[in-house]
Amino acid sequence: xxxxxxxxxxxxxxxxxxxxxxxxxxxxxxxxxxxxxxxxxxxxxxxxxxxxxxxxxxxxxxxxxxxxxxxxxxxxxxxxxxxxxxxxxxxxxxxxxxxxxxxxxxxxxxxxxxxxxxxxxxxxxxxxxxxxxxxxxxxxxxxxxxxxxxxxxxxxxxxxxxx
Numbered sequence: 001x002x003x004x005x006x007x008x009x010x011x012x013x014x015x016x017x018x019x020x021x022x023x024x025x026x027x028x029x030x031x032x033x034x035x036x037x038x039x040x041x042x043x044x045x046x047x048x049x050x051x052x053x054x055x056x057x058x059x060x061x062x063x064x065x066x067x068x069x070x071x072x073x074x075x076x077x078x079x080x081x082x083x084x085x086x087x088x089x090x091x092x093x094x095x096x097x098x099x100x101x102x103x104x105x106x107x108x109x110x111x112x113x114x115x116x117x118x119x120x121x122x123x124x125x126x127x128x129x130x131x132x133x134x135x136x137x138x139x140x141x142x143x144x145x146x147x148x149x150x151x152x153x154x155x156x157x158x159x160x161x162x163x
Contacts, residue, residue, distance in 0.1 A: 028103055065093050072096050
């Protein structure tokens with residue numbers, strides 16, 4: 001597992017897109033990165049659950065939850081499924097729950113806040129689409145990197161510069 005340092009990546013690749021600082025780290029991995037898999041869903045985590053139950057090695061699920069603070073789109077059970085399926089991490093423009101359990105998992109998780117209420121599952125949501133939040137556009141297949149400094153998006157895979 002590579003330790004990504006977003007300030008170093010920004011210095012080496014000045015054309016990266018930097019998200020507005022609004023996310024907090026909730027997962028056991030404080031640094032993560034990979035190819036973006038996109039999903040847009042509002043207060044319905046059906047697609048999040050489905051995607052994180054598929055192989056995810058080298059991938060980061062990027063969830064546009066519309067910034068809702070009314071329910072969580074990720075909790076400990078779905079996150080444990082992500083670990084089992086080798087996902088690198090999840091970025092959620094929305095909330096998570098079970099934060100103490102998330103912190104124990106080998107998974108990167110960033111979200112805007114925590115909320116104990118679960119979402120409803122109505123099977124609603126779009127996958128593999130262009131997302132726009134945090135001041136950037138994220139295409140399915142872009143590369144996304146996150147640490148305690150922030151979240152950045154690039155058109156191609158980035159390599160950490162030599163120390």
